[in-house]
Amino acid sequence: MDLRTRGRLLAEGYSERELRRMLRTGELCPVRPGAYVFGGAPPDLIARHLLQVRAACEQLSGHAVVSHASAAVVHGVALWAVPLDHVHVTRSRRSSGARRGRRVHVHCAALDADEVVMVDGLRVTSVERTLVDLARTVPFEQAVVAADSALHRHLTNRAALDLASARRSRLPGMPAARRALAFADARSASPGESRSRVVIARAGLPVPVLQWEVRTTSGLFVGRVDFGWPELRTVGEFDGRVKYGRELRPGRDPVEVLYEEKCREDELRAEDLGMVRWGWVDLDRFAPVAQRLRDRYRPC
Known part of the structure; x- marks a missing residue:
């Protein structure tokens, strides 16, 4: 957006009366005293x-x-x-x-x-x-x-x-x-993953492998997970909307994206991996998630 100061607008030929009218009608939006943009302020913080x-x-x-x-x-x-x-x-x-x-x-x-x-x-x-x-x-x-x-x-x-x-x-x-x-x-790819690392540490859980690439015993790639405990045969995924937004490229059906994620999860479970998912709301009260992780840990 083109930022304009009051002095610049006056120099460009706008009168004080015009500026007051434009502010009333919303044609001009104040950013701070003496500084404005045309139209409304952007909705994004x-x-x-x-x-x-x-x-x-x-x-x-x-x-x-x-x-x-x-x-x-x-x-x-x-x-x-x-x-x-x-x-x-x-x-x-x-x-x-x-x-x-x-x-x-x-x-x-x-x-x-x-x-x-x-x-x-x-x-x-x-x-x-x-x-x-x-x-x-x-x-x-x-x-x-x-x-x-x-x-x-x-x-x-x-x-x-x-x-x-x-x-x-x-x-x-x-x-x-x-x-x-x-x-x-x-390796933390989002604020949700960063916050997850913090609460995992605070819960006293073992340090996870970030962005762990899961492979079959023959070396075939199965998938990449946010958090992995290879020796405990457990994976963790932070489910933020941003993650699915990245997968939803133009023209893709949201149902197709969710179906592919389900298939991916089935393939991970087929490798004898326990899976735990959590979202934003869980980060402020992580104890139940931490317990689910402990319950799924299976030492090799």
Whole structure:
């Protein structure tokens, strides 16, 4: 969407009266005071936040660098349960100047030159610094979702993430950040799978093999599962709607997709594998799922 400031609209020949009318009729939608887009705001929370980031950067000094959750949005890192009610920016200062306003949260921290990158015309903290700052300031589960996403999408790699974590070891919140970043795994393909890894660990279950490729004794490929316990002959699948959405290519019948998934599950069971499925609602109360997994574990 084309972001327009009030000054630009006036310079283009719109009058104050026209602007008031367009706001009343919905032809013009406010993003923040003095910044607008034509038509309605996008329904997607991430897209709206990106507009708010751009609007804030139009009005902030050039020393402000988009950071924390806002930088994650700019980089395309998946977030879960991270508030996007403020635009986060960092000024490269060690202490003075930090503030939390109604719409913008200004952080102050040292930023080296290589920790600032340009993305679509915005000055943004690097992916690695963004993940470090997020992991310092959000709960463990939310930090893992973001770090998994960045690794899975090849926005960074394990070596770079470990280096960034060690580099900023003296920042507040780094002990918790190091734990979350160390737990991150590129094989987690979605926020649901990332959250599943966290609750599996909290339940005290054995560490699963992620994206386990199941094969017959003769080596034929049967299928890939989200979580596998090969020595316990058990597989686990997180059933999120996004997964089936990926399978539903244009022109495909939803019934066909579900039938194929059933056939896949039958083939897995034919390999003497116990299967347990869970969804979003189960992640907040995982004990029954954990017990079902324990009940199906069958040591080789």
